[in-house]
Each structure stands twice: as structure tokens, then as C-alpha cells.
Amino acid sequence: MTTQCTNTQHRLYQLIGQLPKTELHLHIEGTLEPELMFALAQRNQVTLPYASIDELRAAYDFHNLQSFLDLYYAGAAVLLTEQDFYDLTWAYLQKAHDDNIVHTEIFFDPQTHTLRGVPFAIVYQGIRRALDEAQAQWGLSSRLIFSFLRHLTEQEGFDVLEQAMPFLQGIDGFGLDSSEKGHPPAKFERLFKRCQELNLPCVAHAGEEGPAAYVMDALHLLNVKRIDHGVRSLENAELVRQLVAEQIPLTVCPLSNIRLKVFTTMQEHPLKQMLDMGLLVTINSDDPAYFGGYVNDNFKACTTALNLSDQDIVQLAKNSFIASWLSDAEKARQLAEIDQIWQAWKLAD
Ligand code: ADE
Ligand code: ZN
Numbered sequence: 037m038t039t040q041c042t043n044t045q046h047r048l049y050q051l052i053g054q055l056p057k058t059e060l061h062l063h064i065e066g067t068l069e070p071e072l073m074f075a076l077a078q079r080n081q082v083t084l085p086y087a088s089i090d091e092l093r094a095a096y097d098f099h100n101l102q103s104f105l106d107l108y109y110a111g112a113a114v115l116l117t118e119q120d121f122y123d124l125t126w127a128y129l130q131k132a133h134d135d136n137i138v139h140t141e142i143f144f145d146p147q148t149h150t151l152r153g154v155p156f157a158i159v160y161q162g163i164r165r166a167l168d169e170a171q172a173q174w175g176l177s178s179r180l181i182f183s184f185l186r187h188l189t190e191q192e193g194f195d196v197l198e199q200a201m202p203f204l205q206g207i208d209g210f211g212l213d214s215s216e217k218g219h220p221p222a223k224f225e226r227l228f229k230r231c232q233e234l235n236l237p238c239v240a241h242a243g244e245e246g247p248a249a250y251v252m253d254a255l256h257l258l259n260v261k262r263i264d265h266g267v268r269s270l271e272n273a274e275l276v277r278q279l280v281a282e283q284i285p286l287t288v289c290p291l292s293n294i295r296l297k298v299f300t301t302m303q304e305h306p307l308k309q310m311l312d313m314g315l316l317v318t319i320n321s322d323d324p325a326y327f328g329g330y331v332n333d334n335f336k337a338c339t340t341a342l343n344l345s346d347q348d349i350v351q352l353a354k355n356s357f358i359a360s361w362l363s364d365a366e367k368a369r370q371l372a373e374i375d376q377i378w379q380a381w382k383l384a385d
Pocket of ligand 1: 063066101108213214215216241244292322323
């Protein structure tokens with residue numbers, strides 16, 4: 037029995053590795069691995085409040101979103117030069133490529149850097165150079181999402197948007213992240229209206245720690261077309277009906293939810309339930325350096341804990357394309373490719 041289970045799991049893990057996927061919920065600052073954090077601290081002569089990489093890792097014991105964010109913003113202090121942002125982004129793209137991610141839509145948090153004196157141009161140009169190289173080297177396509185920090189004021193959002201205006205041709209959308217509780221979507225209604233006037237799509241974190249009402253407000257007040265997390269939507273049946281009917285994507289991050297205590301164990305995570313309800317859910321890594329895994333690690337953890345079938349895994353890979361900002365033609369090409377790989381995988385049984 038054990039051998040049988042291990043074999044089945046091994047086969048499903050192979051399928052996860054073989055399927056092309058996108059990642060749609062990834063904070064580039066959350067990919068800063070402890071090794072790179074220490075290397076950049078040394079390069080830039082920044083003192084970290086940890087004696088070693090092990091001591092830093094030991095501090096990754098979060099009890100909620102805020103306890104993580106405090107560490108995440110402190111860690112970003114080592115990022116100072118264009119090369120630092122390039123190195124950070126390139127390290128992530130190599131991992132994404134290893135996981136068979138063929139398209140990624142990444143967040144960056146400009147205010148985390150501009151408010152400590154790093155010019156917007158430095159941040160943008162370092163990230164952009166790495167994204168362009170991944171496209172040239174592997175055909176790994178990407179979109180860049182400018183995310184506002186919701187614990188700051190709406191006026192501070194307008195101020196940083198002003199700094200981004202010369203670079204708008206390289207920005208593909210806007211997002212909203214950071215401390216959710218007490219910072220409802222309504223706080224950013226005017227800012228998101230301005231973003232939509234720029235003709236760029238908007239997304240927002242909602243229903244991670246905050247209530248289902250924040251998901252509704254993100255949809256209705258901010259006019260977003262995709263929700264980041266959204267797991268607490270399940271608390272409102274009417275909202276679930278709307279999300280299913282309109283096929284509004286939810287970019288779910290299972291390992292993140294466990295590490296930030298949104299759910300106690302992976303067995304309790306509602307991902308499979310959401311999939312079965314017909315919600316357009318996708319699997320993403322959020323801040324993989326802090327939460328213990330990249331996209332394939334998230335797929336594997338869900339497969340094991342929630343008994344996902346090969347059909348579930350294939351549906352999740354397909355959803356990642358359907359929910360992306362790729363063209364309809366590119367989506368169709370990738371969905372056909374997924375079906376072909378699935379058929380070949382079944383035959384190899
Ligand atoms: N910023 C980085 N990760 C985040 C998360 N999981 N929720 C809100 N803001 C974030
Ligand atoms: Zn996030």
C-alpha cells in the first residue's frame with residue numbers, strides 16, 4: 037500500500053514538473069533568499085540584525101500577515117542598486133524556469149524602496165533588465181505589476197504613481213498589497229480610478245486575512261478583474277456565486293496561507309473545495325523565500341495534503357493560463373500543449 041501511494045505520488049509529481057504553468061501572484065521582494073540577502077548586505081555594507089543565515093531562517097516563524105511583513109520590509113533594506121534588483125529578479129526567474137513556468141506576472145512594491153531613498157528608475161530598470169533577459173534566453177514571458185502599499189495613504193500612492201509615469205510603457209498593471217485588516221479597498225477608490233484611466237488592468241489582494249466584504253469592494257469599488265488570495269470569499273455564498281458566474285480568477289497561495297496561519301494545516305486548505313465549486317483558482321508562491329517553496333512545491337504540497345488527482349493538477353495548470361493576461365491565441369496554444377503532455381503522461385503509465 038505504501039509503495040502504491042509513493043508511486044502514485046511520484047507519478048503526479050512528475051506530471052507537475054512536466055506541465056507548463058504561469059505564476060500570477062509573486063512579490064519579487066519576497067523571493068529574496070537568505071543567502072542573497074546576506075551577500076547583498078555585505079556588498080552594500082548594510083548591517084543585518086542576524087548573525088547568520090540560520091539565525092535569519094529561524095526568525096521566519098510567523099503568527100500572522102503583519103509579523104511576516106515586518107521582516108519582509110526589513111529584509112528589503114539590502115536592495116540598493118540596479119544590479120541588486122537585477123540579481124534578485126534573475127535568481128527568481130531561474131527558479132521559475134526550473135519549475136516549467138513559461139509566463140510570470142510579478143508584483144513589485146515601489147514604495148518599499150522609494151520611501152528609503154532608492155529612485156524608482158533604479159528599481160524598475162534592474163527588474164526590467166532581468167525580465168527581458170529571461171524572455172530572450174528561454175522565451176519566458178512576463179508582465180510587471182506595480183503594487184501600492186495599502187498601509188500607506190492614498191496620497192502617497194498618487195505620489196509614487198507620479199514617479200512611475202516616465203516608465204509606464206514597461207508597466208502592465210496595478211495591484212494593492214500589504215496589511216489588509218483596517219485598510220479596506222474603499223481607501224483607494226480614487227487612486228484605482230486614476231490607474232484605470234491609464235488603461236491598465238488592476239488586481240488587488242483581498243480576502244487573505246480581511247473579510248469577504250473586502251473582496252466584494254475590490255470588485256465593485258476598485259473594479260479589479262482578478263483577486264489575489266480571495267480564500268475568505270467562501271464565507272459569503274452570494275460572492276462565491278458571482279465569482280463562479282463571472283469566472284473571476286483567484287490567485288491562491290497555499291504555502292503562504294499556512295505559514296501566515298490563515299489555515300492551520302494544509303489538509304484544511306480549501307483549494308480543492310474551491311476548484312470543485314467551479315471557481316477559477318490558480319496556485320502561486322506569493323513570497324517563496326519566506327514561505328518554504330516555489331510553484332511546484334505548492335502544487336506538490338496540495339497534491340499530497342488534498343489528494344489532488346491528475347485531472348485537478350491539469351485543471352490548475354490550465355487555470356494559470358486562463359487567468360493570465362496572455363493573448364487568447366497564446367492561451368489556446370498553451371492549453372492544447374497541456375492536453376498533449378497529459379495524454380503522453382497517461383500513456384507512459
Ligand atoms: N506583500 C507581500 N506578500 C504579501 C501578502 N501575502 N499579503 C499582503 N501583502 C503582501
Ligand atoms: Zn501576495
